[in-house]
Amino acid sequence: MSSLMKGTAILTVGMFLSKVLGLVYIFPFYAIIGQKNVALYSYAYVPYTIMLSVAISGAPIAVSKFVAKYNSLGDYESGRKLVKSGLMIMTLTGFLSFLALFLLADPIAHLVIKDEEQVFTVSQIAGVIRWVSFALIVVPFMSLVRGFFQGYDHMEPTAISQLVEQIVRIIVLLTGSYLVMRVFDGKAQTAVSFAVFSAFIGAVAGLIALWYYWRKLKPEFDLKLQYSVSSGQLSYKSIYREVITYSIPYVFVGIANPLFQLVDMLTFNTAMTNIGLAKVSDDYLGMLNFTTQKIVIIPVMLATGFSMALVPTITNYYTKNQHSALINAMDKTYQVLLFITLPAVIGISLLSTDIYHLLYSESAMGSSVLAFYAPVAILFAFFQVTAALLQGIDYQKWIVFSLLTGILVKLAINIPLIETFETKGAIIATAIGYLISITINMLVLKKALNYKSRLVIRRSILIMALTVIMAAFVIVAHKVLVILFGVAHTKMLALMYLVVCISIAVAVYAFLSFRIGLAQKLLGEKITKIVGKFGL
Structure with a gap:
């Protein structure tokens, strides 16, 4: 019970700090780009957030729930089977989500811009949407790995990777937008494009943190796999039916x-x-x-x-x-x-x-x-x-x-x-x-x-x-x-x-x-x- 409470506390604190950082950076960023340019940033992030939630499909919680369930039965093989196939599926899902948002950038921008008197043009909005879409390639893959760790009651990798992802993203976002606007006297669109692209750079940093924990914990996972017992041969169809059942409600709440x-x-x-x-x-x-x-x-x-x-x-x-x-x-x-x-x-x-x-x-x-x-x-x-x-x-x-x-x-x-x-x-x-x-x-x-x-x-x-x-x-x-x-x-x-x-x-x-x-x-x-x- 104490390890459970410790793990939950680590994950909760990590998520809370990550969310706090995700709020605090807004204020210096606003000071750098100004009131009239924050709308351009939000035009990119609203469709990105929705597409990201669909691409992830509640993976961290669903995968952790599935892995924990079968681990409790001594069936460590089913969890490994899920993560091996899931990584390929999430890579494909991430790429397709990236492609969809990248190609839909112009239609979304046309839906948003209704008058020539508006501050931003269709090409400006489509541009920042395309830049943020790159993060979709990495994040779904990363979310599944986090869920696998949580299924083994290892909450620290998720918490640390979230913090690393957020910290790197914010550093790149603020530094990049400051250099563009204040040092090189560049355009606001360039600064916002760099700011939204920081989501991709942050995601890569978070993935590197998870890779570190994977190397550290893999001997433990392999040892448990050697003593795995069968809880019945699970087909990929039955595995993913169960995972999808877990994940759909979390997608809609998110x-x-x-x-x-x-x-x-x-x-x-x-x-x-x-x-x-x-x-x-x-x-x-x-x-x-x-x-x-x-x-x-x-x-x-x-x-x-x-x-x-x-x-x-x-x-x-x-x-x-x-x-x-x-x-x-x-x-x-x-x-x-x-x-x-x-x-x-x-x-x-x-x-x-x-x-x-x-x-x-x-x-x-x-x-x-x-x-x-x-x-x-x-x-x-x-x-x-x-x-x-x-x-x-x-x-x-x-x-x-x-x-x-x-x-x-x-x-x-x-x-x-x-x-x-x-x-x-x-x-x-x-x-x-x-x-x-x-x-x-x-x-x-x-x-x-x-x-x-x-x-x-x-x-x-x-x-x-x-x-x-x-x-x-x-x-x-x-x-x-x-x-x-x-x-x-x-x-x-x-x-x-x-x-x-x-x-x-x-x-x-x-x-x-x-x-x-x-x-x-x-x-x-x-x-x-x-x-x-x-x-x-």
């Missing part, structure tokens, strides 16, 4: 947000052109799909990372038919999610002007989009958790249905809402699409488990009340700061306002939640002991 972004990417410029705003369309789409989205996703990462630790428990209780324990675990998952996410997104909305200024630049439009977009993060988090719960009780097919329904609704209402409310219309459409997907997921959970909980409703109302009190303190504190020092027109002043307001928000929310015992009930006994030392 591409949920990119699919919603893709709808915006393909329809936003059309709607903005229809109402005569083609000149600012690229700029606003960059704010929607890139700058504000990167901030909004932060509380989602924190909340789901914490609450998803409870999901394996769900699977265990469901398998053992322990219904009451299962319901209690679900209750706690929902409560923890709301407890962490709600105050975070409300805080981001209230302090959006200073946050956007500090991380990017002083922009009334950018801060307005961020303030309106932040609360939608709650829906992002709830979709991920309800989808994970459905996976835990083997209702995976409903994840596909709910997500596709939400996407279709978003697609149907996106243009009319953008024409009516401009950028906020796209956010409203996203919120409606996610609400429909979450509602379907929760209805399926309710029917499958006869789930209903007044406790969650009562606690949710309590969390909302605490958040309102916290928000009142933040509003008052910010107004006092503005009266004393004026509007924050410098990054240093914006930082000071954020430090003061966030400190007050955390202190108020923590004090109230500890004082009434809510935090202790949701976060466990260790929190209770820590709080007791402070006399709360």
Whole structure:
């Protein structure tokens, strides 16, 4: 058990650090290329992310699940059989995905560009899409190897390779774009093309890290293979049927947000052109799909990372038919999610002007989009958790249905809402699409488990009340700061306002939640002991 917990901790920390690095680099990159060029970067990364998810097809988790299953039976040969054939298949899949995205670059660009008044041309967008497509050759191959290591309970190779991949990518991205823009006085398109190509270079570095671990651990794998027992001759057809069954739900959960972004990417410029705003369309789409989205996703990462630790428990209780324990675990998952996410997104909305200024630049439009977009993060988090719960009780097919329904609704209402409310219309459409997907997921959970909980409703109302009190303190504190020092027109002043307001928000929310015992009930006994030392 201790080795299991250690491995899980290593993988979790590695993934968390990798995601944090994937957010932090955005801010210096923005400073290098400027607001008007971030849309060009996002035009490349949205289709790349979707194509990558399809190419990988949930390989790391699916392969690790398959290998772990047959290893537990002493059948080490089946896992090796999968990885040998899988490496060839993933190489082919990666190359075909690269070829597809490379060849589709022009059609995608034509779908995006709707007016000559837009900032970017078809050739510019097609160019950056082609440059990012090269990473698809390497990443699927790498993902399968990571899954194989995880199946043997070796989490360190995955964690380290992810970090190496991300660090190398960011170094190349920032150095390259800086040299192009500031040293050689080059074009923004060249800097963005180099930035997206860094995904390929980072992937190669991650693959080298995995090769190091493969050489190190291969004697152990070979030794176990010598003592392998047969669990029945598995055909390639049966092997891949099982792996695909594992992988499909993970694919859809992984591409949920990119699919919603893709709808915006393909329809936003059309709607903005229809109402005569083609000149600012690229700029606003960059704010929607890139700058504000990167901030909004932060509380989602924190909340789901914490609450998803409870999901394996769900699977265990469901398998053992322990219904009451299962319901209690679900209750706690929902409560923890709301407890962490709600105050975070409300805080981001209230302090959006200073946050956007500090991380990017002083922009009334950018801060307005961020303030309106932040609360939608709650829906992002709830979709991920309800989808994970459905996976835990083997209702995976409903994840596909709910997500596709939400996407279709978003697609149907996106243009009319953008024409009516401009950028906020796209956010409203996203919120409606996610609400429909979450509602379907929760209805399926309710029917499958006869789930209903007044406790969650009562606690949710309590969390909302605490958040309102916290928000009142933040509003008052910010107004006092503005009266004393004026509007924050410098990054240093914006930082000071954020430090003061966030400190007050955390202190108020923590004090109230500890004082009434809510935090202790949701976060466990260790929190209770820590709080007791402070006399709360």
